[in-house]
Amino acid sequence: MSTPHYHHLQQYFSDLIASQQLVPGSKLPSERKIGEQFKLTRVTIRQALKNLEAEGLIYRQNRRGWFVSPAAVIYHPASHLSFNLYVTEQGFSPSTEKLAQQIEPANERIAQLMNIPVGNPVLYLHRRRYIDQRPVLIEKMYINQNLLPGIEEEDLTESLSQILKRKYQQEYRDMDLSFKSTSLPAHAANDLGIAAGQPGLQIERINYTSHKQVLEVDYEFWRHDAVTINIAIRD
Template structure:
């Protein structure tokens, strides 16, 4: 098996990074096929993939299974202190949001969800699974778990829209106190398949536990973001 040459990897990384930084390789555009890039740099596919993997880890390029390599768009800013929702957050930054509902059903809550929402064993919850895009690119897989006590018949509504707005319009429920937990993780099979990337790809998991204006635990969100899609930006007021 051909060996990966560190010097060749560095050369490829620097060349592609320079092209990206100077706008010659445009954000969101597809890179040439691996075969063509291998010929261009007079190297092996193994060496090329090592270089692309390093650039992917830096957030400069990304790969979609069966589609190839692309130049990563600019990240969107994610400020957990700002009360907003996905569609508003993305649109306010001049980007185009979209949401696809993968499934929506009533299921038995697992132990983690029972603990998060302070529910007794063998309790049912609404689970809504969605995939979300920015400028057409899949960036977020999210699982929402709702206490059915507060949201009767919610599965009958259009769940591609903002749940925040649906809560307020149909149930007169507004978010009160929210807890965030963030940690790097690797995508499990369901999330990876939904985002069309390999299982184990790096991601940022954000768990949101939401109370309403009356202090009741109403729902939680398990968000799995592509690691190169957002940057967390927080400014604490005086």
């Protein structure tokens, strides 16, 4: 077995995508159709498709089929641009959906970060964000409502940085970021409508006010093919 069969298949679709005979968003033939055409079983087909998925060239939506991935958006955290802004600037169309919003008692980590007693209320916000109608990101945030009284009455599908600026004359300043490439936890995969266990990118972000208080702790779960992170370090 010099080169495996799935490798040829990968190459085949890879070439179709590179030459734009398959464009972002278009649907691949069904696994069974591909199988007929190449005289291969579904196991082999799926190996090739999963590899292409890992490369970020294609993605699937549960039981709907396989699709060609759009270009990844570039996330530049140091720029402090909002999701809506940087997605728009790159020629895509962002949208946001609120999945949950509630007052919650702070757990240990959140309490420690926000310097409040464990169990004190924080605002929990759970959102799903889309690029060109494709869900790409699940966001779970814990907001320090002591610093932002009345924040829960705002329209929280809006950009938070907009709300901060308008209502509180606050801006995002310092932040701590942590990135990890890992599979999406089941809850995030479900929210994104994909099978659990698929590769993803997890980000933890802690946002500080200009007085070094913790404004917000943010957990983001990205489709791994949807984003590239750029950072410029200037001492």
